Structure formats: C-alpha cells, structure tokens
Amino acid sequence: MSGDTVTKPHHPSCTPSRAARDLGLKRRELELAVHLGLIRTVPDEGGGGRRVPRSEIDRMYSGARFPDSLLERVKTVGTVEGAGLMDVPNGRFTRFARLGLIVPVNWYLNRYRAVVWMYLAEELKQFATDEQNAPLLNARRTPEGLRGLLDAGVDLRPRNWRGRHRGFLLRQTDDAWERVGALAAFLDPVQIAEIVPDPYERSHLNRFRPGPPASGAPGSPAAHIADRLMTADDPDEISLLRADLTAVLHEARETRPAPRPTANRAPAPTHPVPDGSPTPKEQEPSRGLLSWLRRRTPRTTTP
Structure with a gap:
C-alpha cells in the first residue's frame, strides 16, 4: 500500500557464516570468538549445530571501537x-x-x-x-x-592446547551426553572401550564426539597428525580424563539412558481347538471375500 513502511522480518538468530559476514570476521575468527566466550551461541533446533543470536551481533555493534576491539581480541x-x-x-x-x-x-x-x-x-x-x-x-x-x-x-604445547580446546568444547555443551562426547574426544578408542564397555552406549556417545578442529580426508597423513594432537598421551592427562569421563557418564545414564533396539514382541498365544473344528480365521470369511460376495449379490428394490 502506498505510504506504508515495509520492514524486513527480524530473525532472532543466524548461521555462523552469516554472523561472520555481519561482524566483518573470517569464519575461523568467529569460531575463536565463540570459543573464547566473546560471542554467545544457541543450539540450532532445526538441524543441529549452533546459531548466533541477533542480539549478540547487535551487542558487538554497540561496543566501543567496534570492529577494531573485537578484531584485536581474536588476533x-x-x-x-x-x-x-x-x-x-x-x-x-x-x-x-x-x-x-x-x-x-x-x-x-x-x-x-x-x-x-x-x-x-x-x-x-x-x-x-x-x-x-x-x-x-x-x-x-x-x-x-x-x-x-x-x-x-x-x-607442553599439545597438552596445553588440548586442555584449552576441551574447555572450549565443554562450554558449548547443553546436556550430559554432549559433555561425555567432549571428554571422549581426547581419548583413544581403547580407553573409551574400557570405560564404556556397552556397545549401545559407545554408539550413542560417538554421536556427540567431535573430531579435531583441523584435519584432512579420513586416513590421510594430515588426518593422522590431527588425531595424534587431539589424543591425550600423558599418563596424568589420561588419568584425569578417564576420571572426568566416568563421572559425567554416570550423570548421563541417570539423566537419559542411551537408546537401545526395541525387543521383538512375542507372538500372541494360540489355544488348541478340537480336531476337525474350524479355527477362528476359518470361522470368519476374510474381508476380501465379503466384499466380493456383496458385489455378486443383486440388490433388491422395494416397490
């Protein structure tokens, strides 16, 4: 209508890529800002992952010396x-x-x-x-x-980086199973199997277990290096991770047990019938037979 002001819908959150563009950051810089707690994110209820509330972007805009102050903190x-x-x-x-x-x-x-x-x-x-x-x-x-x-x-560079990255991951978790996955990300499969012997729990855990932040194609030399840096190798570090994982796993089990396959339902019990007597299925004509008989029977009209 003439004279009316048309405004674009204001979405409450946006994808990390859009947030990075709006803030003048590279995607890696935005990820670092999130990890450092400078920018808050929320779960993406539509398809997993995280989203950035528009209120956070507005808050950054209103900060002193934006965007220079933000760029300095993530440099x-x-x-x-x-x-x-x-x-x-x-x-x-x-x-x-x-x-x-x-x-x-x-x-x-x-x-x-x-x-x-x-x-x-x-x-x-x-x-x-x-x-x-x-x-x-x-x-x-x-x-x-x-x-x-x-x-x-x-x-101590690898171990200190792991400790820092573990803190980043834990800050992004929303429930106990996500915390289990974040801790398990720094242990090798043998360690995890010892702590979580149940295969259904391990399968559920792996859904929340993040991989290294930078790696190549699976099986590539770069992927092997990334896995090595992500995996704890110091005995003290491994011991602390195992203790933390055991405690958080207990909490996750209490909060929401891992899903398991539904057991097959037992067949309905059958009752013996006298020899020569029709079974219940034999006593009732099938629905298909009843329909066929109705079509074959001529309709009578009342004069």
Whole structure:
C-alpha cells in the first residue's frame, strides 16, 4: 500500500557464516570468538549445530571501537610475529611455549605437514608487560631448572592446547551426553572401550564426539597428525580424563539412558481347538471375500 513502511522480518538468530559476514570476521575468527566466550551461541533446533543470536551481533555493534576491539581480541600470531610482540628471539619464544609459559590457542598444518602453533596476540602482550616475567624475558640464558626440562624433551604445547580446546568444547555443551562426547574426544578408542564397555552406549556417545578442529580426508597423513594432537598421551592427562569421563557418564545414564533396539514382541498365544473344528480365521470369511460376495449379490428394490 502506498505510504506504508515495509520492514524486513527480524530473525532472532543466524548461521555462523552469516554472523561472520555481519561482524566483518573470517569464519575461523568467529569460531575463536565463540570459543573464547566473546560471542554467545544457541543450539540450532532445526538441524543441529549452533546459531548466533541477533542480539549478540547487535551487542558487538554497540561496543566501543567496534570492529577494531573485537578484531584485536581474536588476533592470532605465529612464532615469528609472537616473538616480535614480546621482543625476544624466536628460539626463546619457542622455549617459552614448550615449557607451557604461553599456551597456543589453535594450530594448522603447513604445506610440509608441519604443525604451526598459533597464539593470542593479546595474551602475549600481557605476558610481556607483566613485571613478574621480566627475569625470563631479559635473562641472557634460560634458568638451569627450565633448561633441564627442555633438554629432557619437554613440550607442553599439545597438552596445553588440548586442555584449552576441551574447555572450549565443554562450554558449548547443553546436556550430559554432549559433555561425555567432549571428554571422549581426547581419548583413544581403547580407553573409551574400557570405560564404556556397552556397545549401545559407545554408539550413542560417538554421536556427540567431535573430531579435531583441523584435519584432512579420513586416513590421510594430515588426518593422522590431527588425531595424534587431539589424543591425550600423558599418563596424568589420561588419568584425569578417564576420571572426568566416568563421572559425567554416570550423570548421563541417570539423566537419559542411551537408546537401545526395541525387543521383538512375542507372538500372541494360540489355544488348541478340537480336531476337525474350524479355527477362528476359518470361522470368519476374510474381508476380501465379503466384499466380493456383496458385489455378486443383486440388490433388491422395494416397490
């Protein structure tokens, strides 16, 4: 109608891809913002997955210095840029990461299938400005105790990344079975089979068990590397995961048992009939026979 104002429908939520476009982020940056708790998501009731409420996008828009402030919080850097932010040599930066002093937030495989660890730029700046870290940053050599750990081959980057990623996954869960799947994602199948011997429970668990965040085609070298990084290999780490999984599994069983196949119904009992007597089916003509007889019987009209 002339003069009427036409407004587009305002959907309460949108897909992650649409949210990334609206916020000026790359899809990986949006995923990181969600993992860090900067942007809230809700379950997609239509087909699984997650959606971003429009209210969250509006909240980001109204924030101070948007979008620069959001981009700064999700910016990640590798070793060279990270060392530059902390004003230390590349080798010292790598030693800090191996010792667990700085924790990677994600990783990817380069064209040589080498693992490239990525760090939050904001966290590195905070580490560099903390006065307690000044002796590590300014020392000419790594302290003796820490150097002994490095000589022994200590590299806490995979374990620390798993711990961080596990927190990300658990924050996105909505029920006990999803928490079971998130914890099981970091254990190998043998460990899971020992904790969950019931095959129906394992099958149900696997529906909620996420895979590595970055992997190639199943069976490819890249997929094997991703699985190795995702799977706990330290005895202490495995022990803690097993204990947590056992506790959450008990909660899931109490809340909603895993589905099982429906048992076949037993046939109706039959009663013996005297010899020569018709059975109930023989006593009643079938529906098809009754219909045929009705068609064959001529109708009579009342004068």
